Each structure stands twice: as C-alpha cells, then as structure tokens.
Amino acid sequence: MGLDWRNIDIEPAVTDLRNRTLSRLPGDFSRLVYLASSRDCNTGQYYHDGLTFHFSQNVASKAMGLCHREIFDRLVYASLEELIEELCNYISSTDERPEDFLKSWKHLGSYRVTIPSECDELEAEVFLSNVRLALAILQARQKPASQDEQSA
Amino acid sequence: MSQLLPYLFLGLLLSAVLAWWVWDAIVHRGSAEVLAPQQPRSSVRSVGSQRDLGERIFGPQDWDFVSRETTSEIQRIFQRERTVLAIAWLRRMRLQVSQVMRAHVEAVQQSEDLRLATEIRLALSYFMFLFLCNSLIGWVWFRGPVRTRKIVRQTLQWTVQLRGVFEQLMASVDPASCGVARTNFNRGTVRN
Numbered sequence: 597m598g599l600d601w602r603n604i605d606i607e608p609a610v611t612d613l614r615n616r617t618l619s620r621l622p623g624d625f626s627r628l629v630y631l632a633s634s635r636d637c638n639t640g641q642y643y644h645d646g647l648t649f650h651f652s653q654n655v656a657s658k659a660m661g662l663c664h665r666e667i668f669d670r671l672v673y674a675s676l677e678e679l680i681e682e683l684c685n686y687i688s689s690t691d692e693r694p695e696d697f698l699k700s701w702k703h704l705g706s707y708r709v710t711i712p713s714e715c716d717e718l719e720a721e722v723f724l725s726n727v728r729l730a731l732a733i734l735q736a737r738q739k740p741a742s743q744d745e746q747s748a
Numbered sequence: 749m750s751q752l753l754p755y756l757f758l759g760l761l762l763s764a765v766l767a768w769w770v771w772d773a774i775v776h777r778g779s780a781e782v783l784a785p786q787q788p789r790s791s792v793r794s795v796g797s798q799r800d801l802g803e804r805i806f807g808p809q810d811w812d813f814v815s816r817e818t819t820s821e822i823q824r825i826f827q828r829e830r831t832v833l834a835i836a837w838l839r840r841m842r843l844q845v846s847q848v849m850r851a852h853v854e855a856v857q858q859s860e861d862l863r864l865a866t867e868i869r870l871a872l873s874y875f876m877f878l879f880l881c882n883s884l885i886g887w888v889w890f891r892g893p894v895r896t897r898k899i900v901r902q903t904l905q906w907t908v909q910l911r912g913v914f915e916q917l918m919a920s921v922d923p924a925s926c927g928v929a930r931t932n933f934n935r936g937t938v939r940n
Contacts, residue, residue, distance in 0.1 A: 673800065673804055675809045675810060675813065676809075676810040676813055676814065677809075677813045718801060718833075718836055718837060718840060719801065721832075721836060722801065722805065722833055725830075725832070725833055728829065729814075729826055729829060732822055733817075733818055736818065736821070736822055
C-alpha cells in the first residue's frame, strides 16, 4: 500500500476489468454507476474481489479509478442525444419502472455520486447539467405516454 | 462642441493604431521575437481539452437536438443550464490568463532584460482580453450561449494565441516562472 501508484503497472488489471466485467454491462452509463457503487465514499478506494485476488487491492483500486475516469470523460463529451440513449439503456437494465426511476433520480440527485474523485470541477458541472437535462427530457416524454394510459 | 472633435478624432485614431498593433502581434506571431512558441506536448493537450470543453458547452449539436425534439419548457431549461456553464467556463479562462499574467509580472520585476515595446504590447493584449472576456460574460448572460457561440469561438482562438505569446515572453524572461505558470494554467488552479 505504501508504493507510489504511478510506479505500479496497472495495465493488466485495467484490461482484465474491461474484458471480464465492464464489457458485460449495457453501456457506459451502467459502467459508470457500477464503478461508482464499487467505491467506498469514505476513503475513495474501489473494491473488486476478483481483481484483488488476481492482482492486489491497491492495483485493483487504481485500475477501477482509471476506468471510472475514462468512462466519465466519454460521457462528458457525448452529445445530449447520446447521453439520453445511454441513460435509457441503463434504466432498461434495472427492474424499476421508468417513471419511478426518473422521479427518484431527479428528486434524490442520485447521479451526483457517479462523479470520479479526481475530475475537473467544470467537467463535473457539465456532466451534472447534462444529466439533469436528460432526466427532464425523458420525464417529458413519459408524460404523454402516461396521459394516454389514463385516458384509455 | 466642435472644438472637441479634433481630440476625439485623435483619440479614436490612437485607439485604432494600438488595437492594430496588438492584433498584429497576435495574428502574425512568427514575425516577432516573441512569436513562435514551441509548446510542450502536455500544454498543447491541455489547451486542447480546454477548447474541447468550450466547444462542448457552446457547440450547436445539443441545441439542434433540443430545439428539434423537445418542448419550449425544456428549451428554456437548456438555455438556463448552458448559460451557467458558459459563464463558469469564461470566468475560468479569465482566471487562467490572469494567473499567467501575474506570474509574468513577478518574473519581469526581477529581470534586467526588460523589452519595453514587447511588455507594452503584452499589457495591451491582456487588457483587451479582459475587456473582451468581461463583455462576453455580460453578452452570454444577456443573450444566452446559443446566440453568442460564434463570437465566443473566435475569442477562444484568439485566447489560445495570446497564451502562446505569454508563455514565449515568460520563457525568455524567466524559464522557472514560465514552468510554474504553465502548470497552473494547465491545472486551472489559483496560485497563492
């Protein structure tokens, strides 16, 4: 743990994480949520049993941090249209009803915890703003559908 | 009133000459001794990413999508959100250039090799940038980022060139300060 992480070769762990874990998730938004939820909010350390078993806790955490940052960057620079598509993919992958999901995310601001620890402040603001917009657009799309259901 | 006209004309002429002088220094950088910076790879990358974030905020793609696919209420939310981001981004640009300028002033105070003409040119460029940046902030706040993106894009190109002039000047006066300023500029941090 005392080693400087910059001197540790984390590339094999990153490749392993990408190929075995992240590739199985449906889209970048799902990957972002997965990586953020694998992080201990008190310490900022990431935990992954399989990766720790093959490498070490330190390497596994650094590899996950790197992937988290990469995916976050992709989503920051994705267009609003692409971000909405990613969010839809993620919502579909959960068992929740889309309207409940959207209401909860908008109300609780759950997306705030998906931001990586080491990230540019303005990039984080761009991401949060785009997610807020994406949620508002998806909610607006939900309204006519629910109105149709009620009238039927 | 008519007695003031010659002075007014002279003032305008002087302003135009100064503006042309500064503009010439920035646009035709290769012709002056300060104007051919060999930027290191890292700083180029950083400027690239700064530009990308600016383009991300001011780019037309999202607005095209929002105006095509969403209601007027969502369009209003979009304008509001992007105005906040655009102003934050412009403020950051202003802060970063100010940091570099402050570091340069500190370096120049300790330097014996003072090139007065270059320093005046640099100072005028800096004040022109501040004026332009503050005007843009007001303009974006008033009109929104969508309608002002062309002028902001132009200013951004100008800013990147201005930064090249700053760094080259600082490197010639004090390479150590130049390194510090470059790092601060790249990180976007405030130097105490």
